[in-house]
Amino acid sequence: MTESLNIKLKNVFLKLQNIQIFKNLNFDFSSNGVSIILGANGSGKTLLTKAIVGLIDLDKGEVIKNETLEIGYAPQKIVFLRRNVYENLAYPLKVKGENGQKIKKKINKLMDEFGVENKKFLSARNLSAGNSQYISFIRSIVADPKILILDEPCSNLDDNFRIKVEDYVKKYKKKKK
Known part of the structure; x- marks a missing residue:
């Protein structure tokens, strides 16, 4: 290869x-x-x-x-841990071995960038379909993977969230070249 x-x-x-x-x-x-x-x-x-x-x-x-x-994956059928949004976003970073302060800083930055800081402590399993899809996308990018595999990443998203996802993918492509 x-x-x-x-x-x-x-x-x-x-x-x-x-x-x-x-x-x-x-x-x-x-x-x-x-x-x-x-x-x-x-x-x-x-x-x-x-x-x-x-x-x-x-x-x-x-x-x-x-x-x-390192692959970031956002599936079409979303599976969340029985925890809040913040803990679901932290999981890939914990698996990667990053420390608590670094995790907190990275997640807070992404939540602010994507406009979901108000969802931090909500149960991930109780989110609307659109919010679930959006949080799943954010979880797929949180560990800065080499490759993103996104299955229907914009399904159920409103125009605002869809534009943010599309803009991020464009920036990601430029960054990985």
């Missing part, structure tokens, strides 16, 4: 409920750009993203990636 290549799909076969969704799929995701997976509803986009991040096994083939590759 070359240095600029972060993820490679090699001869991927994936079935969903005995229906072949992907057959001998080969693709390289490069680190110097943005890749978008487009397709009709039910075409397997979510299935593919889950396979890339390792949430499901392939029927055949392989996903090749550097083991230390």
Whole structure:
């Protein structure tokens, strides 16, 4: 794998409920750009993203990636810890081994930047669909990953939040070049 290549799909076969969704799929995701997976509803986009991040096994083939590759993932179906928004945002940083003060500073900065500081102590599981999607996006970027995998990141978002997500992705792309 070359240095600029972060993820490679090699001869991927994936079935969903005995229906072949992907057959001998080969693709390289490069680190110097943005890749978008487009397709009709039910075409397997979510299935593919889950396979890339390792949430499901392939029927055949392989996903090749550097083991230390840091991936930020915002799934279509959001799963939160049974904690408040702040603790859900802190979790990826704790896993990464960052200390308490650094975590607090980073989360407060992001919450302020994205205009959600008023949601800090709300239960993450009781948020509206749009707020859940937005907080999930923020959680995917909090640890400054090398790659972002976003599954329907703007679904359920109002125009204000959608614009902030789109602007961040544009800045992220420029920063990672």
